[in-house]
Amino acid sequence: MHDTTLTALAAGLAAGEFSSRELTQALLARIERLDGELNSFITLTAEQALEAADQADAARAAGNAGPLTGVPLALKDLFCTEGVRTSAGSKMLDTFVAPYDATVVEKLKAAGTVSLGKTNMDEFAMGSSNENSFYGAVHNPWHRNAVPGGSSGGSAAAVAAGLVPAAMGTDTGGSIRQPAAFCGITGLKPTYGRVSRYGIIAYASSLDQAGPMARTAEDCARLLTAIAGHDLRDSTSVARGVPDYTQELDAPLAGLRIGLPREYFGEGLDPAVERAVREAIGVFETLGATLREVSLPHTHYAIPAYYVIAPAEASSNLARYDGVRFGHRCDAPADLTDLYKRSRAEGFGEEVKRRILMGTHTLSEGFFDAYYKKAQQVRRLIRQDFLDAFDEVDVLMGPTSPTPAFDLGAKKDPVSMYLQDIYTIAINLAGIPGISVPAGFVGGRPVGLQILGTHFAEARLLNVAHQFQQATDWHLRRPAIAEETL
Amino acid sequence: MQWETVIGLEVHVQLATKSKIFSGASTAFGAEPNSQACAVDLGLPGVLPVLNEQAVAMAVQFGLGIHAEIPEVSVFDRKNYFYPDLPKGYQTSQMYHPIVGPGEVEITLEDGSTKAVRVHHAHLEEDAGKSLHETFADGRGHAMTGIDLNRAGTPLLEIVSEPDMRSAREAAAYLKAIHSIVTYLGISDGNMAEGSMRCDVNVSVRPRGQASFGTRAEIKNVNSFRFVERAIEFEVERQIELLEDGGEVIQETRLFDPERDETRSMRTKEQANDYRYFPCPDLLPVVLDRAYVDHLRDTLPELPAAKRARFQDELGLSAYDAGVLSASREMAEYFEAVKEVCGDAKLAANWVQGELSGALNREGLPIQDSPVSATQLGELVSRVMDDTINGKAAKQVFQALWNGEGQSADEVIEAKGLKQVTDSGAIEAMIDQVIADSPAQVAQYRDAEPDKRGKMIGYFVGQVMKASRGTANPQQVNALLKEKLDALC
Numbered sequence: 001m002h003d004t005t006l007t008a009l010a011a012g013l014a015a016g017e018f019s020s021r022e023l024t025q026a027l028l029a030r031i032e033r034l035d036g037e038l039n040s041f042i043t044l045t046a047e048q049a050l051e052a053a054d055q056a057d058a059a060r061a062a063g064n065a066g067p068l069t070g071v072p073l074a075l076k077d078l079f080c081t082e083g084v085r086t087s088a089g090s091k092m093l094d095t096f097v098a099p100y101d102a103t104v105v106e107k108l109k110a111a112g113t114v115s116l117g118k119t120n121m122d123e124f125a126m127g128s129s130n131e132n133s134f135y136g137a138v139h140n141p142w143h144r145n146a147v148p149g150g151s152s153g154g155s156a157a158a159v160a161a162g163l164v165p166a167a168m169g170t171d172t173g174g175s176i177r178q179p180a181a182f183c184g185i186t187g188l189k190p191t192y193g194r195v196s197r198y199g200i201i202a203y204a205s206s207l208d209q210a211g212p213m214a215r216t217a218e219d220c221a222r223l224l225t226a227i228a229g230h231d232l233r234d235s236t237s238v239a240r241g242v243p244d245y246t247q248e249l250d251a252p253l254a255g256l257r258i259g260l261p262r263e264y265f266g267e268g269l270d271p272a273v274e275r276a277v278r279e280a281i282g283v284f285e286t287l288g289a290t291l292r293e294v295s296l297p298h299t300h301y302a303i304p305a306y307y308v309i310a311p312a313e314a315s316s317n318l319a320r321y322d323g324v325r326f327g328h329r330c331d332a333p334a335d336l337t338d339l340y341k342r343s344r345a346e347g348f349g350e351e352v353k354r355r356i357l358m359g360t361h362t363l364s365e366g367f368f369d370a371y372y373k374k375a376q377q378v379r380r381l382i383r384q385d386f387l388d389a390f391d392e393v394d395v396l397m398g399p400t401s402p403t404p405a406f407d408l409g410a411k412k413d414p415v416s417m418y419l420q421d422i423y424t425i426a427i428n429l430a431g432i433p434g435i436s437v438p439a440g441f442v443g444g445r446p447v448g449l450q451i452l453g454t455h456f457a458e459a460r461l462l463n464v465a466h467q468f469q470q471a472t473d474w475h476l477r478r479p480a481i482a483e484e485t486l
Numbered sequence: 487m488q489w490e491t492v493i494g495l496e497v498h499v500q501l502a503t504k505s506k507i508f509s510g511a512s513t514a515f516g517a518e519p520n521s522q523a524c525a526v527d528l529g530l531p532g533v534l535p536v537l538n539e540q541a542v543a544m545a546v547q548f549g550l551g552i553h554a555e556i557p558e559v560s561v562f563d564r565k566n567y568f569y570p571d572l573p574k575g576y577q578t579s580q581m582y583h584p585i586v587g588p589g590e591v592e593i594t595l596e597d598g599s600t601k602a603v604r605v606h607h608a609h610l611e612e613d614a615g616k617s618l619h620e621t622f623a624d625g626r627g628h629a630m631t632g633i634d635l636n637r638a639g640t641p642l643l644e645i646v647s648e649p650d651m652r653s654a655r656e657a658a659a660y661l662k663a664i665h666s667i668v669t670y671l672g673i674s675d676g677n678m679a680e681g682s683m684r685c686d687v688n689v690s691v692r693p694r695g696q697a698s699f700g701t702r703a704e705i706k707n708v709n710s711f712r713f714v715e716r717a718i719e720f721e722v723e724r725q726i727e728l729l730e731d732g733g734e735v736i737q738e739t740r741l742f743d744p745e746r747d748e749t750r751s752m753r754t755k756e757q758a759n760d761y762r763y764f765p766c767p768d769l770l771p772v773v774l775d776r777a778y779v780d781h782l783r784d785t786l787p788e789l790p791a792a793k794r795a796r797f798q799d800e801l802g803l804s805a806y807d808a809g810v811l812s813a814s815r816e817m818a819e820y821f822e823a824v825k826e827v828c829g830d831a832k833l834a835a836n837w838v839q840g841e842l843s844g845a846l847n848r849e850g851l852p853i854q855d856s857p858v859s860a861t862q863l864g865e866l867v868s869r870v871m872d873d874t875i876n877g878k879a880a881k882q883v884f885q886a887l888w889n890g891e892g893q894s895a896d897e898v899i900e901a902k903g904l905k906q907v908t909d910s911g912a913i914e915a916m917i918d919q920v921i922a923d924s925p926a927q928v929a930q931y932r933d934a935e936p937d938k939r940g941k942m943i944g945y946f947v948g949q950v951m952k953a954s955r956g957t958a959n960p961q962q963v964n965a966l967l968k969e970k971l972d973a974l975c
Contacts, residue, residue, distance in 0.1 A: 080532040093531065100525055102532060199532040206767035234534050235770050313767055316564050319575020320529040324633070340568055363566070363762035372764055 003482055006071055006165040006219040013060070013070045020053035020060075020070030024114050027072050029486055031116065031163045037144065037481065040158040042077045042135045043085050044117040052114040059112060068226055069112030074167040076155050077118035078125055079105050079210070080199040088201045089121040089133040089151075092321045092328045092347035102199020103231045104168060104210050111226040116164055120154030123349045124318065125172055125203040127151050128420040129411065130179070132351045137408055141183060141479040142445055146405040149179030155213050156183035162482035166214035166223055170200055172207045173306055174400075174424025177436035180213055181400035181448020184438045186465065186475060187213040188220045191455045192431035193238035195224075196231030202317040204310035205236075207428040216475055217437065217465035221245035224458060240456065248459040249466040254288030256464065257393040263299035264398030264423050276440030276447040277399045283471050284397075284464075294393060296385040301378045302426035303418055308362050308375035309429070314352075315359030321347060354414065383430040390454040395464055398423055400436040400448030427452060435461045438474035446477075487730070488694040491722050492702075493657045493687065494649035495714075497664050498642050499674045500613070500682040501544045507612050507641035508535030508578065508769075515680050519634035523615075527639045529573030534768050537562075541641040542772060543782060544673035545585045545610050548643060550783050551667050552605055554589025559773050562610075562766040567759045571615035571633050579644075581763040584609035585772065591647075591667070592791050593659040598805050603660050604648040613640040637681075643673075649688065649699065654718035658711050661685060662813070665711075666790045670815040684709045689721045691729065700725070701735040705742050705749050717742035721749050793818055801831035810839060816854045827864020830871060837867055841884050858887045866895035878956050879904040907958045910966065913950070916958065917967055920949045921974075932975050943967055 012018055028046050035041050049072070056070035080086045080098035082105075087093045101109065108115070122132040130138040130153025138153040140146035141161040148157040152169030156179035159167050169176040171189035180187025188211045195210045202208060212223035225246065230239040258281065265274060285291060323329035323343025330346055333339035348356070362371035389396060402422060411417045427434045432455055439449035449468075453461045469475050506513055509526035526533045549556045561583040564576040586608035594600050615635035645664060651657045665683060668674040675682050690702035703725070705717050720742075725735050739758075740749040788796070790812050797808035811821045817838075825834040842863060846856060866887070870880045883898045892898040899905055907913060921928055924946070931942050943964070950963045 080530075086531065088531070096531065098532070099530070198534050201531040202768075204767075233536060235536055235768065236534075312764060316566050316576050316762070316764070319566060319568065320531070320573060322568060322570075322575060324570050325528060325573060326530070336570065360762065363764055365760045365762075368762075368764070 003162050003478065004165070005215045006073075006222060007216065009165055010067060010071050010222070014065065020056040020072070020114060021050060023070070024049050024053040024072050024116065026486075027116060027164060031158075033486055034161060034481060034484065035158075035163060038139050038141060038157050038161055038163075039136050040120055040138050040148075040154040040161070040163065041074070041117045042087055042089070042120050042154070045081075045084055045115060046117075048084070049114050049116045052109070056112045056114060066112055067222060068108075070114060071112070071166075072114045072116050072164055073108070074116050074119050074155060074158050074164045075105065076121050076152050076167065076169050078121060078170050078201045079118075079168060080201065081105055081115070081118065084118065086118065086201065087134070088125070089123040089135060090347065090349065090352070091134040093201075094134065094328065096326055098199075100199065103196035103233060104227045105199065107227050107229075108168070113226075119152070119158055119167055122151035122153065122175075123352050124201065124314070125151040125170055125175055125208075126314070126351050126355055128174065128178060128417055129406070129408075130154065131408065132349055134349060139408070140405050140445075141481050143405065145407050146445060147182065147408055149182035149401075149405060151175040151179075152187075152213065153179045156180055156185055156187070159183070159185045159213055159215065160479060160482065162478070166212060166219055168210060168223075168227075169213045170208055170210045171428065172203050172209075172310060173428050174421040176211050176213055177400050177424050177434055177448065177450060178421065180436040181446065181450075182405035184446030184474070184477060184479070185213055185215060186217050186220055186435065186437050186469075187211065188224060188435045188458070188461070189427065189433060190224060190228065190458055191238075191433045192428070193236055194228050194433070194456065194458065196229070196234040196237045198231055198233040202313075204313040205317060206313060207306075207310060209428070216469055217435065217462050218246065218249055218469075220435070221249060221462045221466070224462070228458075243459055245459055245462055248463045251463050252288065253284065253464060253467050256284065256287075256289035256395070258284055258289050258291050259294035259389050259393030259396045260291060261296045261299070261389070261396055261398055262293055263296050268402050268419065268422065269399060270403045270442065272442040273399050273401075273403060273447050276442060277397075277449055280439035280449045280468070280472070280474075281397055283468060287467055287471060292393065294389045294396065296382075296389060296426070298378065298381045298385050299422075299426060302382055302429060303422060305375040305378040305382065306421075306425045306429060307358065307418060308371045309379065311355040311359030312363050312372050313359065315356045315363065318348075318352070318356055323347070351414070379429045382426050386426075386430045386432055386452070386454070394453070395457075395460065396452040398450055400424065400450040404442045404445035404447055423450060431455060433458050433461055435465050437465045437468055438477065439472075440474060441477075446474075489691045489722075489726050490694045490696075491652055491654075491718070492649045492690045492692060492699055493651035493653075493718060495647045495651070495657060495660060495688070496686040497645045497647075497661065498684045499548075499645065499664070499668050499676075501541050501641040501643055502672065502674050503538055503540045503544065503641050505538060506639035507538050507541045507610065509639055511639065513640050517636055519618075519632070519636060521636065523635035523638060527573065527635055529575075535578060535766075537769060537772065538641060541610060542585065542774075544641075544671070545608065545643050546774065546779060546782050547671050547673055547786060548608060548645070548668065549586035549589060550779070550786055551671055551789050552589035552591050554605060554608070555587030556774060556779050557583065557585070557587050559583060559771050560585040560609075561771045562769045563763045564766045566762045569614065570631065571617045571635070571638070573615065573635060573638055577612060577614060578766055578769070579611035580609035582765075583771075591660060591663050593656065593663045594794075594809050595655065595659055598809065601656065603650045603656075603663075606646045606648050608643055608645040611642050611644060613637050613642050649690075654715040654722070657687065657718055658715045661711055661714055663790070666814055670787060670789050672787070672815075678710050681709060685714065687714060687718060687721075689718055689725070690735065691722055691725045701737050703735065703737070703749070704739045706739055706752065708742050713742060713744050716744070716747060717749055720747060724749065790818075797831075801825070803831060803835055807835045807839065811835060814853070816852065820853050820856070820860045823860030824864040824867065827861055828867035828871060830867065833867050833871065834864070837863055841881065845888055857890060858884065862887050862894060869895050869899060873906060873908065873959065875899055875904050876906050876956070876960060879906065903955070904957060907954055908962060910962065913954075913958055913962055913966055914970075916950050916953045917946075917963070917970055920946055920953060921970065924949065928971070928974060931971055939971070943971065946971065
């Protein structure tokens with residue numbers, strides 16, 4: 001039951017092969033038994049899950065079931081969930097119980113899905129390895145010594161290990177796509193504004209976007225249909241109709257124009273990863289697509305621009321964690337300044353502090369023009385690169401990450417960690433959607449193929465990814481832990 | 487040396503929206519602490535702001551009211567600083583692209599002359615909460631500070647003037663002009679006691695004739711017209727004294743203490759925060775389409791300056807009367823209602839500024855709380871105009887209405903028998919009686935030189951009026967008396 005797709009489970013529930021309660025219990029048991037090895041969950045919400053499962057079963061019995069009714073999943077611990085601890089992977093929010101549901105959570109509940117718990121993540125979504133969590137690192141289901149990627153590492157590992165059929169992630173610079181690639185699953189970052197950010201603890205507001213992580217593109221399409229849409233509580237969400245993203249999945253790819261950005265196959269790319277990715281891209285040729293090289297000339301500036309803009313926004317977004325109203329407060333503060341200093345010094349981890357400091361610095365008087373303003377100019381150029389490319393091709397393809405999952409503790413230097421996101425970060429700066437699909441293995445570790453489209457081209461991306469998955473079986477490969485039965 | 491004072495004002499006006507600028511929580515004043523702060527106002531993790539369209543409309547109305555440029559695009563920025571009553575650790579404001587561009591406010595000085603004060607810009611922002619230091623203790627003897635976030639997120643329009651004012655009086659007149667514009671527009675209740683209007687005052691002095699400005703001090707959070715004048719007067723004196731003693735004014739923020747009537751240093755420029763402004767990524771730029779602005783322009787009410795001009799030009803009031811009667815929207819509305827009922831602008835103006843204002847001042851009441859309604863006063867004036875009552879009786883009627891003794895002027899006139907007697911037969915009978923009762927005075931009158939008699943007639947008029955209990959028509963009494971007395975000579 002655990003080793004199948006969300007789509008298959010939904011069909012099983014619809015056919016009455018098992019109830020949501022049975023499915024939920026089975027998965028909770030797996031998590032109890034196996035997650036000790038992975039540490040992919042921060043909080044399990046078994047009681048609420050069983051209650052929701054019973055409601056789903058009752059709705060089905062009453063003939064009120066929708067396509068996702070009774071389907072279990074997990075939520076990155078960045079989504080506010082009413083009555084449940086929402087930690088953002090930080091000591092700062094270790095005791096924070098959200099009094100409200102994020103819009104995504106509300107929509108998933110309304111669709112009848114059953115959340116099993118909150119998944120591990122890099123603190124405040126800052127990181128590419130999940131090693132920055134107050135709750136400890138997450139282990140890659142394919143290789144316990146390797147990282148699962150980050151920041152949505154817990155969501156990716158849980159799906160890959162068959163603990164849940166799907167999980168929600170967020171992606172500010174690659175945080176859905178890179179862990180999806182490292183764990184051998186499918187992860188979609190939608191267009192900025194496609195999914196409401198309301199109730200998602202902010203890291204970098206102009207870049208953050210929530211999206212589904214699952215076994216297949218088809219699963220992602222079902223979930224995106226449920227969570228996308230305009231939200232009056234998020235001014236940056238876009239008022240635009242939501243299609244049924246499963247409708248276009250089967251469209252043939254004959255005539256599809258694929259662009260291969262020259263800059264995504266250059267220096268720093270692991271040759272074995274390149275081989276795997278080029279081979280995967282070759283599959284599309286057999287499906288009738290045409291390939292051509294394109295250029296995204298400002299790619300080199302993406303990481304520097306990102307590490308100005310994201311920390312600047314973060315330094316402001318994280319100012320509210322001051323020990324006054326909620327979250328960690330130091331013991332016996334001597335005065336207000338002491339309360340601020342110690343609460344924040346104790347509550348935040350190293351990487352979060354580093355980014356707050358960087359952001360505070362770049363926004364300071366005398367530095368603002370040289371950093372923040374310049375970075376925004378670069379951002380416009382990067383966006384224009386993509387728009388120009390999409391004048392000539394339908395989608396872009398390349399590796400999701402320059403290497404497969406690296407070992408835990410391997411990247412001690414923050415800059416080498418930042419360089420991990422070279423192929424994912426520009427996509428957030430441009431606001432376009434991207435999906436990572438399993439495309440092979442290097443040394444027993446999964447490799448991800450990243451497919452990019454223009455703004456609001458999610459249906460096309462899912463179609464292209466789905467057709468690839470019809471022609472290949474990389475997405476069906478399972479780590480040993482997923483094969484384990486109780 | 488002769489010194490010249492240079493003053494610029496930053497006025498914070500609380501906009502009268504029903505809900506907050508970025509959330510749906512109520513803005514009503516005086517509720518239980520923290521009962522009007524929702525998740526957004528508390529700055530809980532994950533919440534996002536949504537701009538209140540009413541606040542935008544009000545800001546634009548103000549801009550149109552001061553003939554300002556209204557830029558097509560304005561942008562919200564974050565002003566970052568830590569303070570316990572600032573829940574998000576930043577205030578959402580507009581630093582680089584404010585909603586209202588340069589405009590002009592006309593102020594009226596005490597001699598009736600006017601002066602234009604330029605407005606640099608006006609921008610929208612959210613208010614912070616309140617820290618309450620007085621009433622808390624943790625039970626172990628430690629003082630504690632309470633935070634009330636009801637006010638957090640209340641929409642403010644900050645109106646920044648150019649340094650165009652040259653005296654405390656001008657500054658107060660400017661503040662009054664702003665007050666009158668925002669209350670006319672109905673975009674603020676203008677209640678200074680509740681903090682609906684507060685201002686920061688920038689003051690500097692320079693030798694008369696010098697082109698460049700002196701170093702300024704900023705006096706924070708002054709919240710009454712009177713305090714603005716007093717704070718400036720003190721500060722100007724302080725700066726002049728300092729300079730004349732060979733000292734230097736330093737750029738700093740000062741607080742006005744109304745108890746001790748002085749300003750005190752709060753922080754110097756070196757201690758000033760670096761607010762690290764940057765565009766708020768949670769809010770889209772505000773784009774105003776022309777049709778929207780035009781619609782607001784077309785539906786703008788008549789503003790004080792236009793009203794003052796109309797009172798002078800069309801109603802024939804003096805500059806002084808027009809100024810007083812247009813000073814507040816309530817005053818102008820009351821006056822116009824009285825005029826509407828009685829049909830005579832000058833009489834209406836006299837009554838509103840005379841009898842009514844006198845009574846209101848005695849009782850310390852604002853005109854909107856007047857016990858005598860504009861309709862009642864209008865009818866009273868009409869009764870004077872149509873000779874139903876004379877002026878003296880009219881004052882009695884007014885007093886009766888003020889005391890609530892009757893619903894209308896007619897009712898009071900009837901009940902008190904104040905109707906003017908114009909029946910010449912009745913008046914003649916009273917005159918004959920008075921003449922018969924006053925032989926000595928009649929003899930004096932007869933013996934006096936004819937040109938002295940005019941003055942002497944007053945005695946007889948008084949007696950007749952007394953006999954009529956004030957209801958006889960004084961002009962008639964005069965004419966008939968003269969006739970009868972002269973016949974005796």
